[in-house]
Amino acid sequence: MSTGLRRLTLRSTLVVAALLATVLAAPSAAPAAPAPRPSAAPAAVQAVTFEDTFDGPAGSAVNGAKWQTETGDNVANHERQFYTAGNANAALNGQGQLVITARRENPGNHQCWYGRCEYTSARLNTAGRFTTTYGRVEARMKVPRGQGMWPAFWMLGNDIGQVGWPNSGEIDIMENVGFEPRTVHGTLHGPGYSGSGGIGAGYTLPNGQAFADAFHTFAVDWSPGAITWSVDDTVYQRRTPADLGGRQWVFDKPFFLILNLAVGGYWPGDPDGSTAFPQQLLVDHVRVTTSDGPAPGGALRGLAGKCLDVAGANSANGTPVQLYGCNGSAAQRWTVGGDGTVRALGKCLDAAAAGTADGTRVQLWDCNGTGAQRWSYNAATRDLVNIPADRCLDVRDGNPADGTPTQLWTCTGAANQKWTLGG
Incomplete structure (x- = not known):
């Protein structure tokens, strides 16, 4: 060639x-x-x-x-x-x-x-x-x-x-x-x-x-x-x-x-x-x-059928994003925008301190257009990936208990990294 x-x-x-x-x-x-x-x-x-x-x-x-x-x-x-x-x-x-x-x-x-x-x-x-x-x-x-x-x-x-x-x-x-x-x-x-x-x-x-x-x-x-x-x-x-x-x-x-x-x-x-x-x-x-038009949104359901959740429905910067039983609250309603953001409670899903390493904590933060808030959601693979890090949103230790925090982790295809949007 x-x-x-x-x-x-x-x-x-x-x-x-x-x-x-x-x-x-x-x-x-x-x-x-x-x-x-x-x-x-x-x-x-x-x-x-x-x-x-x-x-x-x-x-x-x-x-x-x-x-x-x-x-x-x-x-x-x-x-x-x-x-x-x-x-x-x-x-x-x-x-x-x-x-x-x-x-x-x-x-x-x-x-x-x-x-x-x-x-x-x-x-x-x-x-x-x-x-x-x-x-x-x-x-x-x-x-x-x-x-x-x-x-x-x-x-x-x-x-x-x-x-x-x-x-x-x-x-x-x-x-x-x-x-x-x-x-x-x-x-x-x-x-x-x-x-x-x-x-x-x-x-x-x-x-x-x-x-x-x-x-x-x-x-x-x-x-x-x-x-x-x-x-x-x-x-x-x-x-x-x-x-x-x-x-x-x-x-x-x-x-x-x-x-x-x-x-x-x-x-x-x-x-x-x-x-x-x-x-x-x-x-x-x-x-x-x-995806022009209204951004797709709804619950992000993951491990054990539970939902991605803003802890305590608290919209303050730095609030942890966790796994929790689905309850239909605003803390569990996310929109996936064409600009790469994933939003709830008027703020953005954010990799803490713009970290890109395995184990980086995921939180809620004011939307600021940085790479820490740029995500790619693929409905075919059900991966939610932070773009600069090229790492998946992961439920820590694969633990399905309410309150388990989320993090960035190398994409493995495991169940604790799969998310279904809607509903």
């Missing part, structure tokens, strides 16, 4: 694609994956901000109000395809799906970095049409198979035209390379961690299954300072600024969406005699949901 850039600026025929004149991206690294954590379904969404279910007559092009089609080749990564306009390689199938087709042909006599192009395919993006900051971003897709195939569903920072890549940031929601039919990758790229140095992990299907055999839903759940990847609602990695080794986190701003099917390149390698054409990426839907 090359350490060079993964995606080249495309010679687009669309005026709006001038925004992408510096669009670059990098070959995802394939770091060792943490063990997948089985999970429940994500929390109910507040609002759908973008959705395409690709309904329309067979052969129709995609909705131009939602997507633009890029054209050109990709020299920086030595991909082999030419991305075409219109519905030549991206069209609806009349059954509620988008089909991106890679063909071994070149009827338009397109020229690529290596000479006359051998393949055609398609790449779509929402730049200038839709961006999102945070929320759940998902696509249900069936990937192609074969050596040299490289489907991807990903996002780029909308400021790429101003700051360039990798400073814009890149969130790869799903990439698959043909020589790994059972595995997909999710990766972050940014300043100092781009190319093969991207931060990510892979997810492998069990029991010898291949991703080309069936549709799967690929998603990220994205909140301030945290991104979580899942396949079919099984979470397989979570990344926060703590994973970057002091390098800049560039993922708290608007991003746009990209779908493409590449052929060849440094990472997947070129097609060979075993690769049959045409190959297709089928997309059943793309959907973005967000």
